[in-house]
Amino acid sequence: ILLLNRVMARRAPLLNDLNALQNKIKRDSAAYYEEFTQANTYFKSCVEVFQLNPTEKHKPLQQLVLFMAQVAHCYREELESLPELCQSLLLKHRNEMYPELRMCFCKSLTFLRKRNIVTCQFIIETFLELCSVQDKQLRIFIKTFIKSDIKSLNLKHKDVRVNTVLQNVVFGKLAHSNVKVSKVALNILVEMYRKHIWTDVRVVNAISNCIFSQNAIIIVKSLLFFVRRNDRGEIEDNDSDKEEENEEIRQKRQQNLKRLLESSKITKKKKSKEKQVERAKKLVKKAGKEEKNPYNNVNWPALEVLYDPQAVADRLFQKLNSYTGKFHIKLLMMDMISRLIGMHRLLITNFFPYMTRYLNVSQRDVTKTLLFVTQAVHDELPPDMVEQVMRTIANNFVHDQNADEVIAIGLNTIREMCARHQHAMTETLLEDLAGYKKHRNRGVVTAARSIIQLFRQINPHILQKKDRGKPSEEMYDMLTNNTSIIPCADVLLKGAERNEASGDENDSEDDHDDGSGEADSDDGEWETDEDEDISGDEEITETGEASSSVEVESDSEEDETDGEEDESEIGECPPKKKVKFSTEDESANNGENANSVDKLLTSRILTDEDFKKINIEKLRRKMVFHAKSKKEIREIDVDSDDLEENSDSDRDLPTYESIARVNIKKRHDKESRMATVLAGREGREKFHGGKKPKLDPNASTNNHQKKKHKNFMMMRQKSLKSKKMSFNERQQKLKRSMKKRYKH
Numbered sequence: 001i002l003l004l005n006r007v008m009a010r011r012a013p014l015l016n017d018l019n020a021l022q023n024k025i026k027r028d029s030a031a032y033y034e035e036f037t038q039a040n041t042y043f044k045s046c047v048e049v050f051q052l053n054p055t056e057k058h059k060p061l062q063q064l065v066l067f068m069a070q071v072a073h074c075y076r077e078e079l080e081s082l083p084e085l086c087q088s089l090l091l092k093h094r095n096e097m098y099p100e101l102r103m104c105f106c107k108s109l110t111f112l113r114k115r116n117i118v119t120c121q122f123i124i125e126t127f128l129e130l131c132s133v134q135d136k137q138l139r140i141f142i143k144t145f146i147k148s149d150i151k152s153l154n155l156k157h158k159d160v161r162v163n164t165v166l167q168n169v170v171f172g173k174l175a176h177s178n179v180k181v182s183k184v185a186l187n188i189l190v191e192m193y194r195k196h197i198w199t200d201v202r203v204v205n206a207i208s209n210c211i212f213s214q215n216a217i218i219i220v221k222s223l224l225f226f227v228r229r230n231d232r233g234e235i236e237d238n239d240s241d242k243e244e245e246n247e248e249i250r251q252k253r254q255q256n257l258k259r260l261l262e263s264s265k266i267t268k269k270k271k272s273k274e275k276q277v278e279r280a281k282k283l284v285k286k287a288g289k290e291e292k293n294p295y296n297n298v299n300w301p302a303l304e305v306l307y308d309p310q311a312v313a314d315r316l317f318q319k320l321n322s323y324t325g326k327f328h329i330k331l332l333m334m335d336m337i338s339r340l341i342g343m344h345r346l347l348i349t350n351f352f353p354y355m356t357r358y359l360n361v362s363q364r365d366v367t368k369t370l371l372f373v374t375q376a377v378h379d380e381l382p383p384d385m386v387e388q389v390m391r392t393i394a395n396n397f398v399h400d401q402n403a404d405e406v407i408a409i410g411l412n413t414i415r416e417m418c419a420r421h422q423h424a425m426t427e428t429l430l431e432d433l434a435g436y437k438k439h440r441n442r443g444v445v446t447a448a449r450s451i452i453q454l455f456r457q458i459n460p461h462i463l464q465k466k467d468r469g470k471p472s473e474e475m476y477d478m479l480t481n482n483t484s485i486i487p488c489a490d491v492l493l494k495g496a497e498r499n500e501a502s503g504d505e506n507d508s509e510d511d512h513d514d515g516s517g518e519a520d521s522d523d524g525e526w527e528t529d530e531d532e533d534i535s536g537d538e539e540i541t542e543t544g545e546a547s548s549s550v551e552v553e554s555d556s557e558e559d560e561t562d563g564e565e566d567e568s569e570i571g572e573c574p575p576k577k578k579v580k581f582s583t584e585d586e587s588a589n590n591g592e593n594a595n596s597v598d599k600l601l602t603s604r605i606l607t608d609e610d611f612k613k614i615n616i617e618k619l620r621r622k623m624v625f626h627a628k629s630k631k632e633i634r635e636i637d638v639d640s641d642d643l644e645e646n647s648d649s650d651r652d653l654p655t656y657e658s659i660a661r662v663n664i665k666k667r668h669d670k671e672s673r674m675a676t677v678l679a680g681r682e683g684r685e686k687f688h689g690g691k692k693p694k695l696d697p698n699a700s701t702n703n704h705q706k707k708k709h710k711n712f713m714m715m716r717q718k719s720l721k722s723k724k725m726s727f728n729e730r731q732q733k734l735k736r737s738m739k740k741r742y743k744h
Helices: 002-016 018-027 033-052 059-070 082-092 099-114 120-130 136-153 160-174 179-194 201-212 216-226 238-266 271-292 309-322 327-344 351-356 366-375 383-397 404-420 427-438 442-458 473-479 490-511 514-523 529-537 583-603 608-623 640-645 656-660 670-681 703-708 716-722 727-741
Strands: 549-553 578-582
Touching (some): 018 033, 033 059, 059 082, 059 099, 099 136, 120 136, 120 160, 120 179, 136 179, 160 179, 160 201, 179 201, 179 216, 201 216, 238 271, 327 366, 351 383, 366 383, 383 404, 404 427, 404 442, 427 442, 490 608
């Protein structure tokens, strides 16, 4: 009995100190079952008191609910109804409950979730309903916990069934009557997609439905998910920031491992040091696995996986027409619509007429508007529609009354639009724009030459002869209509002819003896690579009366670098040579060549290696000028590395930099200016400010020079006396003196 009394006396303070009781129960739950029963009874009574008056603080209940959640895994049967009790109290009295008590109940549910007593679905349903409460700290806590819980749930592997259930719960909250709940649900979906946890098509389309909400914050959040840009107008790539962070973490771990390995060679060997080295090796290995994880490398563009992009674009354009809110939200809608039109090649007839009202020099954020118009252009639009927009830009931006930067931006915009739809340009407009190559400003000249260079590649027919320059092989094929279904596919024909010729030669060597073989080789000699290139490209014929020809100037302003000709040498220069390409003789050769290429293309399936050869041949023909004779043929070696560097993959989506970039010499910064100043001082005498230096540097100084080196407080009175008074100060001083004089 005495022993029992001592044990009870020792356990009595434990009820007052719940933290100590919690520690004891976790060590031995069976031995402290009676104390737990007393605490559970006290908890139930506190809950009844709380239901009578839910607006008070109830500090004992705050401690007890956290204690019960911490020991719930030890007494599962006794506390089986604890999650439902906490949920019912939270949802019933969420607006009346004291904030600290409400946070304690939420923390208790998180403890139960960490012990797998409740499911993630239970937590999300409860917490999202609590977001309607006017408590910002609670909403931050809820968002943070839900994101971390979903992330940990998908850390090792993704359970599709569980994720589908959780997504359905969040999807249901997007259309909640309370805006705060919808905002939190949308935030969760966006973050899970950006962290590559929920990359389903369902998530993207659920976010796209939020664009048509009535709340401005939800509209902006959903639009920014699809088209997020930084201050410079460039589309942000969160994956690049994440890769940089991972790279920094990996480098730090490698440096830590290197330091530990170096120190282990010098210091005494200990087990603790060995454990540190092993732990550092595991971290480095883990960082390498994270980079190779396929779930981290998922990069689905959200706009490409929409169910019905045409319907989304039409609804959003209707909303844009009737929207009277802030202008930056309108810009986001324009960006979204233009990217949908350009990416999915849609047709919305009223979009371009609507955008023309914002294409003015004085319009706010007009550069972004120009970018949005350019994004919406694709080659399946009617040329008249695009031509009307281009003429509007040319009339409003490209004229001499505007600033030079405005003209350059207008020319850049027209160039990007023509790159996406070459048939929208007319000869008259192109001639007018090409005339700016002789402008006084360097940026305008560069923009105009870029348009000329673009049409040299895509459509040299509408260029004037003086702007075509020296023709390359690619331009020559366009001018003579020497093209096939797949451009430059004749390079495959040459390879096939070489293989057949080599096979025939081997057969002739096997069938005949040496003498007959030599005779046959003289008669049936197969052409070399140079001969094939010459015959496959073009033939230069003499001038004839019956032959119609296409004249191309060979030396007319190649690259337009100087913009002026040396007039003093006009008389000495020989007349310009003109190359005449006969169309009658070459039409037959081109027809035979085209038929053989078509037979080759229809006879077999092209492989990746064949397409690689075609792309290399395209690049070679761009770089090589057309040869007037066999002597001028110059071969250029082009490999796959050059092909990757000159790829036109960025042409699909115009960038803000391609439109807003103006080739203007920027002002020097302070460092470069100081370097220029210091370089100019070298090799000259020291500057003395117009005063002659002393003959003797050790001579004494006068009082005026000494005064400059004295402390200011010593010279303060003299400076005040010598200071010239203003008119107002003299007036006040005179007034005071007169008052004193005539006081009596």
